[in-house]
Amino acid sequence: MNIQFAPVILAGGSGTRFWPRSRRARAKQVLALDGDRTMIQQTLDRLLPLSAMEDVWVITNELLKETISEQLPGVPDAHILSEPSARNTAPACALAAFLLEKRSPDAVIGIFPSDQVVGDVARFTEVVRAGVALAASGDRIVVLGVPPTRPETGFGYIEQGEVMDAASVPCDGIPVRRVKRFTEKPNRERAEEFLATGNYAWNGGIFLWSVRTLVGAIREFCPAMAPLLEKIAAAHGTSQFAEVFAELYPQCESISIDYAVLEPRSAKGELKSEIYCLPADFGWKDLGSWAALHEHQMDIPALTGCGGANVVEAGKSLALEAHRNYVFAPGKAVVLLGVDDLVVVETEDSLLITTRAHSQDVGRVVKALTEAGRHELI
Known part of the structure; x- marks a missing residue:
């Protein structure tokens, strides 16, 4: 099956923990912190074996848009969107889905933070490709869970359930587990308990789902946000887009995609939620400090x-x-x-x-x- 894959790179953060190198108009995602390529350039580099350049979207802010456009010259300018105001990750993720709903409802959207490091790009490609196929196979949400190496209190956690049989889900040889629930950043004692069980993974903020699935979830769990994003999407490509975007987007609730969609969906129970976890065993690091x-x-x-x-x-x-x-x-x-x-x-x-x-x-x-x-x- 030929699956259209549309990666969405989230690049709106201000990177304050990397001050003084990072400034409002020069946040860490546009800095070269570990080589010649900036963080956002590295993010795009590892996505291109999986997606066409014209299918990539970037959600950022007005202070960074010009720099990001210069650093990612192959990404269509109409696909680099500047949030009129920061509204957390749910509106940003959902906006891309509503923009694609009419033209590519069967496409799979991937959410990728712009400030992460991947040590094994070949393995990253393999895991994401398997996740895209799984997300395209039904009303399914796929998350990538980072194998924890310490009782970290700065990350959210994913509690994993049963290992799925390869006959029931397309996985290309990648182990797939059902997700039981998502847990926000724990204290040290709970983090140590999570690590000891062996059933928990760090939530690295990488998600995969079809356009239909994400749009449907926003309509179900964020009914006040959905019509706002529909109107913004309808104006995209017209002369009214900037005005509509500036007026309506700030009215969206400021909420993370975890709270808006993943947690209420997982509350349905692991058999009904259709949320699955693939291992982000590719040398993932979050450069947060x-x-x-x-x-x-x-x-x-x-x-x-x-x-x-x-x-x-x-x-x-x-x-x-x-x-x-x-x-x-x-x-x-x-x-x-x-x-x-x-x-x-x-x-x-x-x-x-x-x-x-x-x-x-x-x-x-x-x-x-x-x-x-x-x-x-x-």
């Missing part, structure tokens, strides 16, 4: 040459009795002496000094700068 970037870059010899588990993106560097530090200071000679677990990030106008343990809190800096009226720094 400077500490996460440090961990990711520990495998790059050029950045760890000074030893001590230090990662230094700078000129010549030297570490003496210093361990597990992350430093970004391009063109500077960096010397680390007797310090551990620091994060130091220098840009043209700012210098951040914190600890790896506090790197998740860097967003507080942006909030404080906003409250202080220092808009030139955000």
Whole structure:
């Protein structure tokens, strides 16, 4: 069966936890954090073996649209949409489905965050291809669950049920399990329990479903949102689109796709919900903080040459009795002496000094700068 696959890249975040490199008009998805290609370029690169360029959609904001258009020149400009206001992931995901409903109702939509890292692209392609086939085979929702490696409290979790027989679901040799329920970010004790059971996966925010399935779910579970998105979709491609989009989209409820669709659908019970989980066993990483970037870059010899588990993106560097530090200071000679677990990030106008343990809190800096009226720094 020839299945049209329409990936939707979510790229509207502000990336505040990567301040000062990340700014409102230069968020982390348009930065090259681990090579020459930016995060969003890498996201598109690994999707193109699965989809035609003209079938790709990007949901972003007005501050980033021009940069994203420059970085993704092959994606049709009409497919790069700037949200008039941030409304979380449910309206963003659903908008693409309503836009495709009339022209390609049988297409499969894939939701892909723009700020993730994949270590094994060949395996990613294999798993997503199997997920697309499964999503196209009925009123089914497919989620990719990341095998957990630690009791992480920063991710949502997916509780998995029975392993599906290959005769009942198309899976191309990829193991498929029913989803019992979704659980939001747990405390440490619960996260340890989840890890011990072996039945839980991290929710990496990658979902697959047919246009019909997603549109139907929005109409069922978000009845106030559906007519707004229908009107926006009807105006797409016309001279009235910008005005209709700006007027109606902010009226959509600000809600995640997990809360809007996945949780109420899973509440029907695993046999009726038709939600399935495939393993995201392809070296998935979420670069959500400077500490996460440090961990990711520990495998790059050029950045760890000074030893001590230090990662230094700078000129010549030297570490003496210093361990597990992350430093970004391009063109500077960096010397680390007797310090551990620091994060130091220098840009043209700012210098951040914190600890790896506090790197998740860097967003507080942006909030404080906003409250202080220092808009030139955000």
